[in-house]
Structures are given as C-alpha cells and as structure tokens.
Amino acid sequence: MSTEASQGREPLLEVTDLVVEYPAKGIGRKPFRALKGVSVDVMPGECVGLVGESGSGKTTLGRAVLGLAPVTDGSVRFKGREIGQLNRRERRSLSDSIQVVFQDPYTSLNPSLTIEQTLTEPLRVKNIPAAEASARVRTLLDQVGLPANAAQRLPREFSGGQRQRIAIARALALEPELIVCDEPVSALDLSTQARVLELFKDIQEATGVAYLFVSHDLAVVRHLSHRVAVMYHGEIVEYGDGDKVTSDPEHPYTQRLLMAAPVADPVRQAQRRADRARMIEAQREADLQAGAA
Numbered sequence: 001m002s003t004e005a006s007q008g009r010e011p012l013l014e015v016t017d018l019v020v021e022y023p024a025k026g027i028g029r030k031p032f033r034a035l036k037g038v039s040v041d042v043m044p045g046e047c048v049g050l051v052g053e054s055g056s057g058k059t060t061l062g063r064a065v066l067g068l069a070p071v072t073d074g075s076v077r078f079k080g081r082e083i084g085q086l087n088r089r090e091r092r093s094l095s096d097s098i099q100v101v102f103q104d105p106y107t108s109l110n111p112s113l114t115i116e117q118t119l120t121e122p123l124r125v126k127n128i129p130a131a132e133a134s135a136r137v138r139t140l141l142d143q144v145g146l147p148a149n150a151a152q153r154l155p156r157e158f159s160g161g162q163r164q165r166i167a168i169a170r171a172l173a174l175e176p177e178l179i180v181c182d183e184p185v186s187a188l189d190l191s192t193q194a195r196v197l198e199l200f201k202d203i204q205e206a207t208g209v210a211y212l213f214v215s216h217d218l219a220v221v222r223h224l225s226h227r228v229a230v231m232y233h234g235e236i237v238e239y240g241d242g243d244k245v246t247s248d249p250e251h252p253y254t255q256r257l258l259m260a261a262p263v264a265d266p267v268r269q270a271q272r273r274a275d276r277a278r279m280i281e282a283q284r285e286a287d288l289q290a291g292a293a
C-alpha cells in the first residue's frame with residue numbers, strides 16, 4: 001500500500017525477506033536469528049512506523065538499512081541498489097542520503113563541540129566552503145525552531161528537547177532522502193515529545209524527507225506514520241495503513257500492544273540504546289573517514 005503522494009513511484013527503500021543473524025556467543029551455540037524474513041518498504045516522502053516491544057528486532061532492522069547489520073539472507077535496496085553491494089564511493093554517498101536520529105540526545109551530541117561545529121562537521125567532510133556552511137547552519141537552526149545564537153553554545157546549555165532538535169538539524173545537514181529515527185522521542189517528557197513529533201511532521205512536509213520511524217510506543221508512531229509495521233520476535237506480524245493498524249489492529253499481538261504499558265525498565269532500556277547508538281555512530285564515522293581518505 002502506498003501513500004497518495006507516492007503512488008506510481010518506486011520505493012526509496014525496499015527490504016525483502018531480510019534475515020539477520022548475530023554470531024553465536026560460545027562454542028557449540030547457534031547464531032541468534034534477530035530478523036526472520038522481514039519485508040518492508042518506504043516510498044519517497046513517506047513515514048513508515050516500526051513498532052514492537054523491546055527485543056523484537058526494530059533496531060536491527062534500522063541497522064540493516066544503514067548497512068551495519070550482519071545480513072544472512074534477503075536484500076536491502078535503496079533506490080534500487082543493493083546496499084551490501086555498494087563500492088566505497090557509493091557507500092559514502094549512501095551515508096549522505098540516509099541519516100539517523102537516536103533516542104538519547106544527551107549522548108548523541110559531542111559535548112565539547114559547539115552547535116555550529118556539530119552542524120558543520122558533515123559539511124566540512126563534503127568540502128563545502130565555510131561561508132556557505134555558516135549560512136546553512138543558520139537555515140538548519142531556523143528549520144528546527146532554534147535561535148541563531150544557539151550556534152555558538154555547547155550541548156550542555158540545552159534541554160533534552162532542544163538537543164534532539166539539534167540532532168535533527170545535524171541529520172538534515174546533508175539533505176538526506178531518508179532518516180532512520182530510532183526511538184527519537186522516548187527520552188523526552190510527554191509535552192516535549194509532542195512538540196518534537198510536530199517538528200518531524202513539519203520537516204517532512206517542508207523537505208519531502210522519508211522516515212523509518214522506530215518506536216516501542218504505538219501512540220508515537222500513530223502520530224506521523226502513513227503506514228505502520230508491527231514487529232514481534234523478529235517478524236512483521238501486521239503491516240498496513242497507519243490509522244487502521246494503530247486504531248483497529250487485526251493481529252492479537254498488535255491488539256495487546258495497543259493496551260500495553262510502556263517498557264518495564266526504562267532506565268535499562270535507555271542505557272542499552274545509548275550503548276548501541278554510540279557503536280552505530282562510531283561505525284558510520286569510521287565509514288566516512290575511510291571514504292574521505
């Protein structure tokens with residue numbers, strides 16, 4: 001099913017029968033199959049919500065889209081190209097086209113860089129002249145609802161919601177076509193969540209960027225997803241129109257999710273996600289450096 005705006009167009013992202021296995025921990029043990037044949041697609045300018053409980057495989061799917069998961073079988077195609085078969089130059093260009101926003105705005109920003117430095121870093125790698133980069137920073141700050149004087153300040157001077165706006169601005173710096181949003185509002189209080197979700201929506205309307213929006217919270221994905229995929233134990237059990245899936249689900253698991261309480265141990269969950277976000281960021285930076293070399 002496609003959104004009205006995207007009818008007749010090719011998918012931006014096409015994941016087909018994807019299997020991801022993590023290596024066995026210990027001799028004689030089997031690899032752990034985190035994704036068991038997952039198919040999902042995202043059209044240009046669309047938001048596809050990926051919802052499911054902790055451990056269902058959402059982050060693994062997001063990592064596979066970024067080319068960072070051990071794909072055992074199936075395919076991940078971006079604009080028709082198999083991600084695993086890209087050469088170094090193509091991978092670098094993919095890093096520009098697919099960006100990521102993580103859950104924790106406290107750990108995803110470098111505390112020693114000013115906001116201007118944070119936002120110009122990806123532009124510097126692309127050899128964009130300093131004056132042009134500065135102008136771009138002003139535009140990005142405006143786009144995410146922050147004042148121009150935020151540029152000279154450090155992340156610690158901002159609230160969680162403001163930091164997430166900065167992380168979104170950084171993701172937008174290279175004008176990506178797709179942003180993988182990995183629980184981007186889960187660390188925020190409810191009213192801040194609502195404002196940041198509105199921002200995601202406004203940005204999508206203004207720029208036409210597509211989102212793969214990962215969340216454990218059905219209420220969050222409902223807010224901006226055109227389509228919703230529900231994950232359970234490494235499989236997609238329900239996939240379709242966002243309103244339908246989030247208000248009148250067919251699968252018993254989605255029905256339970258609709259009634260479910262939030263995560264049992266949010267502190268542990270946040271810690272695990274922060275660790276993984278750091279790992280993903282380090283891998284992407286290593287990729288970028290390797291590409292720039």
Ligand SMILES: Nc1ncnc2c1ncn2[C@@H]1O[C@H](COP(=O)(O)OP(=O)(O)OP(=O)(O)O)[C@@H](O)[C@H]1O
Nearest residue numbers: 022032034052053054055056057058059060061216
């Ligand atoms: N690097 C890894 N090595 C081994 N197993 C892993 C690895 N990363 C994730 N897993 C396992 O794969 C399964 C899916 O994990 P994943 O993080 O994708 O789920 P999730 O739905 O995003 O959960 P959460 O919301 O808690 O992050 C889990 O059982 C997890 O323990």
